[in-house]
Every structure is written in C-alpha cells, then in structure tokens.
Amino acid sequence: MYFPNEVERVLITEEQIKERVKQLGEMLTKEYDGKNPLFLCVLRGANVFLSDLIRNVECPLEIDFIRVHSYVGTSSSGEVKIEGNFPDVSGRDVLIVEDIIDTARTLSKLKELLLSKEPKSLKTAVLLDKPSRRVVKGFKADFTGYEIEDLFVVGYGLDCDMKFRNLPYIGVLKG
Numbered sequence: 001m002y003f004p005n006e007v008e009r010v011l012i013t014e015e016q017i018k019e020r021v022k023q024l025g026e027m028l029t030k031e032y033d034g035k036n037p038l039f040l041c042v043l044r045g046a047n048v049f050l051s052d053l054i055r056n057v058e059c060p061l062e063i064d065f066i067r068v069h070s071y072v073g074t075s076s077s078g079e080v081k082i083e084g085n086f087p088d089v090s091g092r093d094v095l096i097v098e099d100i101i102d103t104a105r106t107l108s109k110l111k112e113l114l115l116s117k118e119p120k121s122l123k124t125a126v127l128l129d130k131p132s133r134r135v136v137k138g139f140k141a142d143f144t145g146y147e148i149e150d151l152f153v154v155g156y157g158l159d160c161d162m163k164f165r166n167l168p169y170i171g172v173l174k175g
Ligand code: IMP
Pocket: 045, 070, 071, 076, 098, 099, 100, 101, 102, 103, 104, 105, 106, 107, 151, 152, 153, 154, 158, 159, 160
C-alpha cells in the first residue's frame, strides 16, 4: 500500500470508505427516486468521492462541477472564493457533493448562492465532517459519511498543498 513519509497513520481504510459510500448511495437512491437530480461536485477535493458515490446511486442523475477556494496549507484563510459561472440550477433537485466540512464557511456560502437561483430542492452530501471546528454554528450536511476529530486529513481526494489526493484511504498527516 502506498504510504508516504508525511502520513502518520490511516484514519479510515479503503474498505470502510467503500462500505459507507455504498450506504450513502442507497440513501440517495431513495431520496432521488424519480427526480433526475443534479449532483454538483465541489472541485477538486470531492472528485474522488463523487466518482464512487454516483456508481452507488440507482436512479437517473446528472453531474456538474464547481470550483471553490477556501484554504491555504493547513489553516483556513477565512476566505471563500467561487470561480467561474454557476451551472443552471433553477428548478432542479440539487445535491452539493463536498469532501469535508470544517468551519462550514464554504458550504454555507455555496448554499446561499445556489438558493438565490431557486433550485427545486438543495441538499448536501459530505464524506467527512469535523463538527468541533464549526464557525457557522449549527451547520450540518444532509448526508454525512464520517464525523471525525479535529485532525488534518488527506487522501481519497483530500489534499495538503495539492498532494496526497491519490491515497485510497483517509490518512492523518504527521504533526
Ligand atoms: P470549511 O469552509 O472550513 O468548512 O472548509 C472546507 C474546505 O476546507 C474543504 O472543502 C477542504 O478543501 C478544506 N479542508 C478542511 N479540512 C481539511 C482537511 O482536514 N484536509 C484537507 N482539506 C481540508
């Protein structure tokens, strides 16, 4: 197994992720049965999660991608930047697919912007959540893979300065 020097330990194994993504897919199949939802992937981190997730959803759906910047290195810059145009979400059942919620600034801001374009419904699916780091109080995703402690994690799409996205597991970086 690929285990770079900078990684201290595995937090969530490839098998655990696979099982949980399958469960999330089953929940989404029920949620969106007969609705043709738009799954909106937040680049770049959620790309791997989206790819596995959609193959576990058994109903018609569409995908699109949005790019958001909120981080420099391992500490939050406190700023959320949205690049490019939003896809047309008006009248659609939209699911934002994100890798991780930390302060929740990114997702709360995205939700606000998308809601202004009047989607039919707007929900969120995240692989990971760090509830202890919340700045936007009370913010919760509609579908969550795992709640984790206040650790900086990488792998399965998540990066540290653009590295480690290709690890098949969620790992903790050395302090
Ligand atoms: P928030 O706006 O503070 O909730 O930050 C969400 C974004 O920060 C995510 O989309 C990630 O890109 C990044 N992020 C937060 N925590 C981590 C982490 O532990 N590892 C990698 N990226 C993270």
